[in-house]
Amino acid sequence: MALRASCLCQGVALDIDGPVRDMLFCHCSMCRKAHGTAFRARGRVNTKDLRWVRGEGLVRYYESSPGEYRGFCSVCGSNIFTKFAARPQEVGLALGILDDDPGGRPTCHVFVGSKAPWYDIADSLPQHDAFPPGWKAAEPKK
Secondary structure (H helix, E strand, O other), X not given: OOEEEEOOOOOXXXXXXXXXXXXXXXXXXXXXXXXXXXXXXXXXXXXXXXXXXXXXXXXXXEEEEXXXXXXXEOOOOOEEEEEEOOOOOEEXXXXXXXXXXXXXXXXXXXXXXXXXXXXXXXXXXXXXXXXXXXXXXXXXXX
């Protein structure tokens, strides 16, 4: 069964016909600013597993780093996903748009060296100053 995902105004809706993997919490300054919060909850999804239900034309893209395009709803501003020129086979999915439980859970915090000074991480998940060892970085960070 597909996972459903949508933006705040419901203008953008997607079905995801595959797993959401590599879920984590990113504390880098770009993710904090793009999401307006202490961190971004994100996962990876294969592009072939995304199916537009509606609103593909509402999504606008901002190139936040060379080859990294953050997609958001042009009506309500919800962050949808990040596309990568170097990795077109996958997107970085903003977990907050999921309407259904993906089954997995974030496994770590990354880029904690640039986390918001006013936020204290209070869970027991591993914390990394960059991506975890062995991670194939799809997103360049500042």
